[in-house]
Amino acid sequence: MKQYADLKELEEKARDVLQMARDKGADTAECQIMRRRDFEVEVRNGEIENLSEAEPFEMSLTVSQDYRRASVSTCDLTPDSIRGIVDQAMVLSKYTDRDTFYTLPKPEQLATEFKDLDLFDAGLLDMPVTEKIELARELENHLLAVDERLKSDGASFSSTISAAVVANSAGFCKAEQRTLLGMGVSGFADDQVKEGDLNVGRKQSGSWGSQRRHRADLRGTKETAQRAANNVLRKIGARKPQTGTFPCYFEPTVARSIWSNLLAAMTGGAVYRNESFLIDQLEQQVCSDIVTITEDPFIPRGQSSRNYDREGVAKKAAKLIEKGRLNTWLLGSYSANKLGKTTTGHAGGTANLLIEPGPFDEAGLLKEMGTGIWVISLLGQGVNISTGDFSRAALGLWVENGEVQYPVMEFTLNSNLKDMLKNISHMGNNVMHDWSVQTPGFIIGNMNVSGL
Structure with a gap:
């Protein structure tokens, strides 16, 4: 070759x-x-x-x-x-x-x-x-x-x-x-x-x-x-949604950003600097019990596949989150020393992440949601990893009785990541393989929506 x-x-x-x-x-x-x-x-x-x-x-x-x-x-x-x-x-x-x-x-x-x-x-x-x-x-x-x-x-x-x-x-x-x-x-x-x-x-x-x-x-x-x-x-004809508390369906493209927030809070640097909303949560329930996240560094042709991390430490497949339970921090040698632990082979970040899918296709997820917002885009940087506070502008589709009615825009989703992760109520089977974080869409039971 x-x-x-x-x-x-x-x-x-x-x-x-x-x-x-x-x-x-x-x-x-x-x-x-x-x-x-x-x-x-x-x-x-x-x-x-x-x-x-x-x-x-x-x-x-x-x-x-x-x-x-x-x-x-x-x-x-x-x-x-x-x-x-x-x-x-x-x-x-x-x-x-x-x-x-x-x-x-x-x-x-x-x-x-x-x-x-x-x-x-x-x-x-x-x-x-x-x-x-x-x-x-x-x-x-x-x-x-x-x-x-x-x-x-x-x-x-x-x-x-x-x-x-x-x-x-x-x-x-x-x-x-x-x-x-x-x-x-x-x-x-x-x-x-x-x-x-x-x-x-x-x-x-x-x-x-x-x-x-x-x-x-x-x-x-x-x-x-x-x-x-x-x-x-699908955005043409958008209007503001009403203000209230509604379930939200996060499609796979948007779901990635929620997992990114979770991973940021799991890094050793955030933990030893006391800048993570997951402080003192190791081996505790931090997500809904339908959430399992596996790191698999050995997927052939995977976008983040690797045999070793930036320090040469051997990678291994592991469940980072198992049925909602936080199994590990993400540590390189320096952050491990700071925390009195052993490196987990995460100098330079994670490899391929696989979020375990659920039983629902997209139509099934919308039917389970009933009335709420299908979130198709998140805007801005309104996430505080230290506290978990979440406030981001969004675009989406208004759903009633499981059917899309019209697009919505110029609204804000407000909550806290601690509550959001534990309130994931339904997981889809529509996994997207275009990125190193391979996730389906999911429903969060209640989000505060600031619209009209």
Whole structure:
């Protein structure tokens, strides 16, 4: 199979950098080297608006002596530059504060087995630029063909080919190559004007995209365009909903953001800084008992699949939340030391997350909800991870007796994540596999809606 880079050469260079740092007095050293080829093209109305291609190199180095740590980076990998950057790191580390919580992982925690996760598509190396441009144009053309009211806000195709090595003086050194490619399209339409509505002169917009490790796994341009078009058209004729307390159905695209809030509160950094609403909740019920979240780092071609974390610690499959019970914090070595615990292999974040589906398709979820709001978009940043307070503007569809009546906009959802997670009453089976967080939609029993 054709390779993007010489992985053995990258590993040798990383080992040389580590040895150089140790020879100059470093107690510990961590090195990452990445070579990457980035491409992106954006088209609007058939014309290229932006086309960029770059192939950067980057090396980062962290050293410590007497628990005094310094980090440096460079894009110049010539021998003279590397010697200079190692010298710079050693000098800087003399002037930083001692931090005894900073350590490398223990050798027995490091990954020694490496599954073939099939994260590299060699065919992308020879994919012509003209073909990438035509895919973006094709995507845009499919969008405009869905409905004459639609106008294009642009379509894009992007790809990244990378080779990277992670190495440290605890004994870990591993280089891998990966590919990631994606495409997306945005559109808009003039809103329909109705007497008494809010949408005089408004435009409604929407988008959709697909991202995969292998080109063969990308959604087709026609399907992607249809989803983007639907996201525009279903907003036309929107009005404000009434104020009150209603159940809400969070479709998969929106459900992801709720899980992201939960994960942010589970990170070791948030916990040891007392900036998490989950403080003192380890091994406690923090979600509805229908919620189980599994991390599976070993999904072939998975967007976040990996054998090890940023420190070289071996990844493992685990249930992070099991029937609503919080099983673990998400810890790297530093946050684990702060909390008196052991790293969980989460330096650099989580891998693929699978939210266990329920029995209901989307129509079934709406029927179970009865009257309420189908949430199709959340806006703004109104979430306080420290307290759990949640207040975000939203767009949606008003549902009565399980049937969509009309789109709604200019309203706010208010609650607290502690209550929201425990009030998840129904889980769908409509899992979306487009992201590293693979989730179905779900219903939260009661949300405060501020509308009319």
